[in-house]
Amino acid sequence: MPEGHVTHRLARTLTADFGGRPVRVSSPQGRFADAAVLLDGTVLEGAEAVGKHLFVRFEGDRIVWIHLGLIGKLQIGPDDVPVSPETLRLRIAAGGVRADLRGPQWCRLITSAEMDAVLAASGPDPLRADADAERAWAKVHRSKKAIGALMMDQSIFAGVGNIYRAELLFRHRIYPEVPGQHIARDTFDSLWADLVELMPLGVRDARIDTVEEPHTPEATGRAPRVDRHGGEVYVYRRAGDPCLVCGTPVARAAFHGRNLYWCPACQPEGSRGGPR
Incomplete structure (x- = not known):
């Protein structure tokens, strides 16, 4: 299972590549399709991590909460990779770059209040400045x-x-x-x-x-x-x-x-x- 340095690195990369930009959001696999429709075309504000939890913020108080689990992968790179409908849970794309999520333990659309509850239940994260x-x-x-x-x-x-x-x-x-x-x-x-x-x-x-x-x-x-x-x-x-x-x-x-x-x-x- 990826450790905290992996999720923090992903958060930094997502923010650098997509932060402040409208993005295309899709769920070729279909398991995140309803949420993807709501997010498609909206601005991705940024991403952050606490421990092994990754949060991707979108405008309108919408947050994608990702936990990769044992087999999940979030790969970021040029937007020229073919879509694999059977495995691709979530794709975020803009400006020739895409982020592909496959096999996560979960991928859920939540609000900032729900995110705050996750943060409160998590232990202090040595990678966060607010860690106690x-x-x-x-x-x-x-x-x-x-x-x-x-x-x-x-x-x-x-x-x-x-x-x-x-x-x-x-x-x-x-x-x-x-x-x-x-x-x-x-x-x-x-x-x-x-x-x-x-x-x-x-x-x-x-x-x-x-x-x-x-x-x-x-x-x-x-x-x-x-x-x-x-x-x-x-x-x-x-x-x-x-x-x-x-x-x-x-x-x-x-x-x-x-x-x-x-x-x-x-x-x-x-x-x-x-x-x-």
């Missing part, structure tokens, strides 16, 4: 749930997914099953600051890089990582490979329905980690 880290801390330090589960809870850390979760826990040497209430305040503050630093780089570069300079391919002479997710990472999808810091094979286990990755030596059982 205190809201996340209030839930973490009271919780008996594992920090590895809490970091995937979108009502606590909006936009954080499996990659950022695994990498941030490694960078802070935290064992994933440590209860949230055992995480010290200075460690939480460091985790949050790390997200605020790393996630904008993901927006900028369209990939997640978490490896520090001493452990990069350039510094160590190792081959660059080859993975469809891109980016240099410490543990994510590196099960069985040597830890880039200590050489211990990276571990993997099913955890709350997702694969979890960690280094048993750098993140020993019970480790509460500490600030970077």
Whole structure:
């Protein structure tokens, strides 16, 4: 599932390509046809994201709320791609550019009041200037749930997914099953600051890089990582490979329905980690 840096990058691109312009809107698949008729020919005012939610604003207090889910894709490019009626849920086009949405978890037409309700239910998003880290801390330090589960809870850390979760826990040497209430305040503050630093780089570069300079391919002479997710990472999808810091094979286990990755030596059982 795309993490927050993907939806924020899409919001920026949609605003840059279509913001302030009347657009053509269609739903070749037909599942968004009634809403598309209302939006066709109106001005797309801009787009924004919170966590994994994408909101595209149109004039007249009309907002398209998109959640890509596990298989959804929103592709933006030249307006010369053939229409695929069986899969194309939504097409926005103007000035030779089109945005094609396929396979989203949902695509709904809502009002600004409904959007405000979604924002209120979402946790603070490290990529937003209005994020209030205190809201996340209030839930973490009271919780008996594992920090590895809490970091995937979108009502606590909006936009954080499996990659950022695994990498941030490694960078802070935290064992994933440590209860949230055992995480010290200075460690939480460091985790949050790390997200605020790393996630904008993901927006900028369209990939997640978490490896520090001493452990990069350039510094160590190792081959660059080859993975469809891109980016240099410490543990994510590196099960069985040597830890880039200590050489211990990276571990993997099913955890709350997702694969979890960690280094048993750098993140020993019970480790509460500490600030970077």
